[in-house]
Amino acid sequence: MDMKNILKPLEPILSKSLDRVESFIHTHPKVDFLFGAIFGAFDGLLRSTKETTRTQPFIRNNYDVKRFMGAVLVALVIGWVLPALYFFGWQCVVSRLLVSFIIGVFVVDVLWAIIAREDHISEGGFVTCLLIPAILPPQSPLWLVGLGAALAILFRNVLGGVGNNLVNPALFSRLFLTICFPSLLVTGYQMPFVGMPDLHSFRYGLDAVTHATPLTAFKTNGEVVSYFSLLVGSSGGSLGETCRLALILSGLWLIKIRVVNWRIPVSYLGSVLIFSVFLSLIMGKAVAPPLFQILSGGLILGAFYMATDPITTTYNQAAKLIYGAGCGFITVLIRDFTGLPEGVMYSILLMNLLAIPIQSLMVKIRYRT
Amino acid sequence: MLKEKENIGFKGGFNLLDTYPLRFCNIIERISSDGIPEVFEFRVPAQKIQxxxxxxxxxxxxxxxxxxxxxxxxxxxxxxxxxxxxxxxxxxxxxxxxxxxxxxxxxxxxxxxxxxxxxxxxxxxxxxxxxxxxxxxxxxxxxxxxxxxxxxxxxxxxxxxxxxxxxxxxxxLGNKVDSRFIALSGTGLKENEIINVQLGTSLEKILRNRIKESGKYRVFVNGPLHGREITDLSQKMEWSINNIVVLEELDQKVMFPMFKSDELVLTTNMLGELRRCVYCNFCDDICPVGLEPALYYHSYKRGEKHKASLYNLEKCIECGLCSFICPSKLELLHIIKECKAL
Known part of the structure; x- marks a missing residue:
């Protein structure tokens, strides 16, 4: 609890000035119109709410959706931002993050809040905008990142904001980009830097760009990259998906604090393993080996962070297992039997839509209605 | 944040005793009513007790x-x-x-x-x-x-x-029983204590000189989770009252609530904003009778209150844990009661 002691002297000053800003904003309708939403979000991050309980029970747990999102943000920073800083250089990572946040949160989301007259912007936008650079190639143009962030936030808000998502907004925006700019999504895969970092590598990473991720390499010439390099992140791929070790560790932390339901990653990864073992027993070398399937592409990122996006899954816990298994099945099918090298995005989007019938089916079975 | 992990660990009920440990002063004071006290009477049930x-x-x-x-x-x-x-x-x-x-x-x-x-x-x-x-x-x-x-x-x-x-x-023994022990506790009191009260004493007399002078407070009988709130303190003490909880009314914003889990317990603050259900599965994990409270919320939100009874609504024991744990601060118990009342 060191953090609490450090912040203690700041509290009265900050609280008083926030109160002053709040009363200023509320007494000036025009200021409120333009900046009320962004102040509301900022204030909400620092302070609790005024409301007290009116109905039973009269005490509540100190755990809210903001901390939920905060935990996901922390896990994503540990899971992909820190490793990416080492493997791809800070210039690549920081510029993409800045563009994504500024366009997504501070332009599109704030504009939407002004137009739709919402009280404040939602912190869920930070998670979406932190995911957008992670699922694009490391050397994709910056405008592509900005466009992706704008589309994701716009799409989420059109459907009614956090809690009304039909599909994962970050993945939907990537799907849109894949359709509109197919060539940009298969180039710009910078090779990760390996070794002792010097100033140049810390800034730029490695000056080598390839067109082939491990999955496309396997698709074209059957080449299997070493599992160790896939695990630690020294093989190519999207900006945030390469260091699987950090992603798995931070994902396990999220499971431990119950932000991520364990059923989805376990059933997703489990079904990928089972189906790929089954297929490689039948078809031998024509399909990718099971462990390679698990460790390559965006599967780990998808299983821990994308498929588990709270509102796009099912509510019923048994249905969550079916949902995860469906994701795994479709991923393996796309990877092994179509011309596409990677199927995580399509499988999660498809299962997001199928989650609704799965949910109502499971409820019907459970309650026999 | 790490300290919170015990609070998040729950399954089919919630260990309140370890989460919010309360200590009572072991000197028991006796309070007598001014009028004629009521007397405890035991009525043997009409049915055969097995x-x-x-x-x-x-x-x-x-x-x-x-x-x-x-x-x-x-x-x-x-x-x-x-x-x-x-x-x-x-x-x-x-x-x-x-x-x-x-x-x-x-x-x-x-x-x-x-x-x-x-x-x-x-x-x-x-x-x-x-x-x-x-x-x-x-x-x-x-x-x-x-x-x-x-x-x-x-x-x-x-x-x-x-x-x-x-x-x-x-x-x-044939003695008249006209008093009972009750536990007084909460953040609004100077000290947690146990008192022996004559039945019929007004709550105001019990709480006099025990409530902290500063700040607002609210009084609950039989616990803040499934008990009721008392607004009229002239109510008389009854045998069914087991405890009185006086909570501080925290109706102002608190800085950095995420680092203050141990300070913010047992206040009436909502500790978060009202949001939509995010399928976090906290409510059905904590439910002691294995229901899925969010289903009632979904029915209620769609305007189909009558459909809530399809999902074993009658099994709910109204313990209030689903509302207590909900990170979106949904009034699940209130919704359940409304659906039951149909």
Whole structure:
């Protein structure tokens, strides 16, 4: 609890000035119109709410959706931002993050809040905008990142904001980009830097760009990259998906604090393993080996962070297992039997839509209605 | 944030005793009413009683603790119970539910039960709401009941420790019982204490000089989770009041709530904004009777309150844990009550 002691002297000053800003904003309708939403979000991050309980029970747990999102943000920073800083250089990572946040949160989301007259912007936008650079190639143009962030936030808000998502907004925006700019999504895969970092590598990473991720390499010439390099992140791929070790560790932390339901990653990864073992027993070398399937592409990122996006899954816990298994099945099918090298995005989007019938089916079975 | 991990660990109930430990001052003050006190009366149920359950397992930290009644003389207490048995319900089976973690009464009761064949001992988890009649009947006797149903209609009598001693005093010794122990606790009081109050005393007299002078407060009877709020303090003390909780009314914004989990407990603040359901599965994990409370919320939000009864709504025991844990701060218990009222 060191953090609490450090912040203690700041509290009265900050609280008083926030109160002053709040009363200023509320007494000036025009200021409120333009900046009320962004102040509301900022204030909400620092302070609790005024409301007290009116109905039973009269005490509540100190755990809210903001901390939920905060935990996901922390896990994503540990899971992909820190490793990416080492493997791809800070210039690549920081510029993409800045563009994504500024366009997504501070332009599109704030504009939407002004137009739709919402009280404040939602912190869920930070998670979406932190995911957008992670699922694009490391050397994709910056405008592509900005466009992706704008589309994701716009799409989420059109459907009614956090809690009304039909599909994962970050993945939907990537799907849109894949359709509109197919060539940009298969180039710009910078090779990760390996070794002792010097100033140049810390800034730029490695000056080598390839067109082939491990999955496309396997698709074209059957080449299997070493599992160790896939695990630690020294093989190519999207900006945030390469260091699987950090992603798995931070994902396990999220499971431990119950932000991520364990059923989805376990059933997703489990079904990928089972189906790929089954297929490689039948078809031998024509399909990718099971462990390679698990460790390559965006599967780990998808299983821990994308498929588990709270509102796009099912509510019923048994249905969550079916949902995860469906994701795994479709991923393996796309990877092994179509011309596409990677199927995580399509499988999660498809299962997001199928989650609704799965949910109502499971409820019907459970309650026999 | 790391300290919070015990608070998040829950499954089928919530361990309130370890999460919010309360200490009571062990000097017991006596408060007498100004008028003529009411008298405790024991009415033998009309139905034939087949089972008697003695509940020695309070699961709420603000409930009256066992040591007040047992006074570390558990064997003497059980002797009283035996006398009540021979006089009133000689054919009934006797079960004692006791907290697994309370070592002293646990050992004493088990020791006593070694020679006494007429009673059985159940060491239960002290998770809230283990001592709810519906769960107690299910755990101890394996009998299903509905919430709100009088258990004596099924031939089961549930007694708490204080009622056992009162029955003994009143019916065996012929003394008038006109007072009872209650536990006073909460952030709005100067000190948590146990008092012996004459029935009929007004709550205002009980709380006088005990409430902190500064700040607003709210008064709850029988706990803030499933008890009721008292706005009129001239109400009289009754036998059914087990405890009074006075909570600080925290109606202002607090800086950095995420680092203050240990300070912010037991206040009436919502501790978060009202959001939409995010399918976090906290409510169905914590539900002690295995329901899915968010389904009622979804029905309610779609304007289909009548559909909530399809999802085993009648099994809900209104313990309030789903609303308590919900990170979106949905009023789930309120919604459940509204759907039940249809």
């Amino acid at each position: 089972h008697v359950i003695v509940n020695l397992c309070p699961t709420e930290p603000w409930a009256l603790p066992n040591w007040v009644i047992l006074e570390h003389k558990t064997a003497a207490f059980l002797n009283k119970l035996k006398e009540i048995k021979t006089r009133y319900f000689p054919e009934a089976s006797y079960s004692i539910a006791i907290n697994k973690k309370e070592d002293e009464p646990n050992a004493a009761v088990k020791n006593y039960a070694g020679d006494a064949e007429w009673m059985k001992v159940f060491a239960v988890d002290a998770k809230y709401p283990q001592d709810d009649p519906v769960i107690l009947l299910k755990v101890v006797l394996g009998i299903e009941t509905n919430f709100g149903q009088d258990t004596t209609t099924q031939g089961v009598l549930i007694l708490d420790a204080q009622t056992v001693t009162a029955i003994y005093e009143n019916c065996m």
